Amino acid sequence: MxxxxxxxxxxxxxxxxxxxxxxxxxxxxxxxxxxxxxxxxxxxxxxxxxxxxxxxxxxxxxxxxxxxxxxxxxxxxxxxxxxxxxxxxxxxxxxxxxxxxxxxxxxxxxxxxxxxxxxxxxxxxxxxxxxxxxxxxxxxxxxxxxxxxxxxxxxxxxxxxxxxxxxxxxxxxxxxxxxxxxxxxxxxxxxxxxNVTHQEVVLIGWKKGTGRRAGQIGSLLVAVPDDRGSLEYAGSVGTGFTAAMLADLSEQLAPLQRPDPPIPGIGRTPDGVTWVQPKLVGEVAFTEWTGDGRLRHPSWRGLRFDKSVDEVETPTGRT
The missing domain is CATH 3.30.470.30 (DNA ligase/mRNA capping enzyme)
Structure with a gap:
């Protein structure tokens, strides 16, 4: 053939x-x-x-x-x-x-x-x-x-x-x-x-959970590329996770830990954050971009192992 x-x-x-x-x-x-x-x-x-x-x-x-x-x-x-x-x-x-x-x-x-x-x-x-x-x-x-x-x-x-x-x-x-x-x-x-707004994001850190999520990931800190291709902080996402997703995220993020933020311009460092190398891509659903460029009401959809960090698109409508 x-x-x-x-x-x-x-x-x-x-x-x-x-x-x-x-x-x-x-x-x-x-x-x-x-x-x-x-x-x-x-x-x-x-x-x-x-x-x-x-x-x-x-x-x-x-x-x-x-x-x-x-x-x-x-x-x-x-x-x-x-x-x-x-x-x-x-x-x-x-x-x-x-x-x-x-x-x-x-x-x-x-x-x-x-x-x-x-x-x-x-x-x-x-x-x-x-x-x-x-x-x-x-x-x-x-x-x-x-x-x-x-x-x-x-x-x-x-x-x-x-x-x-x-x-x-x-x-x-x-x-x-x-x-x-x-x-x-x-x-x-x-x-x-x-019809629905979805955005691919780069994972840059995570914050420990409380209550039912004590000892697990409580929320993920994420970034998106700006119009020059540099990553900018886009906020955190703390909903939409299943137990299997949280377990998988913990396994995937553990070897990527680092002592400091992987991108500049985050501002005051949130308490209890573990920073990671920006290697993993995920996807969120959200309602709109806030005036300061953060995701409003984001919900986690899953990791995108079919996408690399340099394939994440610059979002439209973000200031």
């Missing part, structure tokens, strides 16, 4: 609904793990930062073998009550123990939602318009027990977003019908519009 070339994931830009509806297609924005799939004699899955994550998702192995081989882009999700659940997905994202993975694949199976076709046989497709790639993808008939090509949302853009709101979904991705696939690039040809 032809050896399939490597492709880095194209990334969307946060923005607003387009006005020229006839030039765009609308997809659901899913709440999962982005993955490029290389499918020939075997399946190989790569995360958006290039890590091989095939072992974590054995229920997707049935996508292979395929002749000719092909490369697709999509999102690995766990669906509950008709929508993707990041909280259900989080325990599986960094699991590498084969026995645990097999058990989780039975109790909380994942689905690979495929939204683009990048290569087939010996032919790269990335310079074809999105609309043509989408048509070719649909003709492949990729429907199985744990994978499918999700339907596009009908336009206009405002209607597509309203449908996603009614269904309790995270938002939509608007894609220019004539756009190429740009590997490794963030492009306004793909524009994401969210």
């Amino acid at each position: 032809t050896r399939l070339p490597h492709y880095a994931a194209m990334l969307a830009t946060a923005g607003h609904l387009p006005a020229d509806d006839d030039r765009w297609a609308y997809e659901v924005k899913y709440d999962g793990v982005r993955a490029i799939a290389y499918i020939d004699e075997q399946l190989r899955l790569e995360s958006r930062n290039g890590n091989d994550i095939t072992i974590a998702w054995p229920e997707l192995s049935g996508l292979a073998p395929a002749e000719p081989g092909f490369v697709v882009d999509g999102e690995i999700v766990i669906e509950q009550a008709g929508r993707s659940s990041f909280q259900a997905l989080a325990p599986r994202m960094h699991q590498r123990n084969p026995d645990t993975i097999r058990a989780l694949a039975q109790t909380t199976p994942a689905t690979y939602l495929i939204f683009d076709l990048l290569h087939i046989g010996d032919r790269p497709l990335i310079e074809l318009p999105y609309a043509q790639r989408r048509e070719l993808l649909e003709h492949l008939g990729l429907t199985g027990p744990h994978w499918r090509v999700p339907h596009l949302l009908p336009g206009p853009a405002a209607d597509a977003l309203a449908i996603s709101q009614e269904l309790g979904l995270e938002g939509i991705v608007c894609k220019r019908r004539n756009s190429w696939y740009l590997p490794g690039q963030r492009s306004p040809a793909w524009t994401k519009v969210k």
Whole structure:
């Protein structure tokens, strides 16, 4: 079989609904793990930062073998009550123990939602318009027990977003019908519009809990990049944790401890804080940014082992 070339994931830009509806297609924005799939004699899955994550998702192995081989882009999700659940997905994202993975694949199976076709046989497709790639993808008939090509949302853009709101979904991705696939690039040809505000954050410390959380993590101190790429303090998050999340966080943070804050400008050091090297990325949901650039009412969603610190986006709307 032809050896399939490597492709880095194209990334969307946060923005607003387009006005020229006839030039765009609308997809659901899913709440999962982005993955490029290389499918020939075997399946190989790569995360958006290039890590091989095939072992974590054995229920997707049935996508292979395929002749000719092909490369697709999509999102690995766990669906509950008709929508993707990041909280259900989080325990599986960094699991590498084969026995645990097999058990989780039975109790909380994942689905690979495929939204683009990048290569087939010996032919790269990335310079074809999105609309043509989408048509070719649909003709492949990729429907199985744990994978499918999700339907596009009908336009206009405002209607597509309203449908996603009614269904309790995270938002939509608007894609220019004539756009190429740009590997490794963030492009306004793909524009994401969210119903719920989520933010990736960098963990910089934690504070001990009290009461029922005595002896555990009470809250996490987090930072986000500014428009120059330097990390700035964004406040703390103390809700949204499960017992399993807290145990995992304690294990992940323990080897990263350091004696002083990892970034400047935090101001008065909160009492009882343990500082850590800024190596871990997490995700929070929140209502808005405060006037001094802090997260208002943040709730923890989970660690993002599929993201590196330098991939955390500068937030929009933060002063």
